Amino acid sequence: MTVRRQPLSQTQTRVLDLLSAAGRPLSAYDLLGKLRGEGVNAPPTVYRALEKLVREGLVHRLESLNAFVACSTPHHHDMATFAICDHCGLVTELTDRPLQQQLAAISSRSGFHATRMMVELHGHCAACSAKAHGQGAPDQAH
């Protein structure tokens, strides 16, 4: 099951690099901000690059944050699972095959055929759970 990968354009590469370097989700406008002065001046360019990268499975869109992250292990999956720390903004991409199967099973019980599954968990990461201990500083998303 080899995945054919189209070569990336200048802008697409640049966007992917920025996301990888950030190591956290960035909004399209965050990216646009970083790309101003490099010849990219308007939203459509950024959105088009992101669209391509998502199509290629190199980037995921986090629906609950309106933001994008570089895929941690580009393996061309229709399903992405994320644990999002509402305190420090850390996002961890999880992979769990049984979960994917279970989700497909649950939905198909009602005759549903899933083509795209998104799972986003909000809460607190290990570090922040340890620190906060029930209550503490207000949540932020960086």
Added chain:
Amino acid sequence: MTVRRQPLSQTQTRVLDLLSAAGRPLSAYDLLGKLRGEGVNAPPTVYRALEKLVREGLVHRLESLNAFVACSTPHHHDMATFAICDHCGLVTELTDRPLQQQLAAISSRSGFHATRMMVELHGHCAACSAKAHGQGAPDQAH
């Protein structure tokens, strides 16, 4: 585990009724459109009502659609699972306790403590799958 329910205001009741009557997701601006002429003229009022209803567990926000639906079985859950038909717009709220437990288990492997779990499946409902049979009319979201 009885859930204390604050009484709803006029506007909150009205928004919930509109969502229930629609039987499908509505955006905040859809709701605002229906409420103009009833004394509601600006987004904040709608968003505040929605915020309250979501807090009370009577309404869910669909992150991947930027829209809201009335909870099919208001049972005050932190977790909601939705199957969204990209063809006809039908949204089905699923409940599966084992899934919730499995998700908690998967995330807690990495020390994550989830407070809110969002699962949204996109694909085709039973009716549309039967009709389309592999390919057919373009998807729409109504």
Added chain:
DNA sequence: AAACGGATGTTATACAATAACACTCGTCTG
């Protein structure tokens, strides 16, 4: 009476995404 919480109104603004159209460039093709 004064303070308070909850809801609302109002204006303005920020943030997210797309429409529509023109242009370039490399590749394929007759």
Added chain:
DNA sequence: CAGACGAGTGTTATTGTATAACATCCGTTT
């Protein structure tokens, strides 16, 4: 070679989603 084509981009404008900030109202509490 000329022309068609696809992918990417630039540009301007617009639509859609959500919140900030501040003022008002009202019923309850003290």
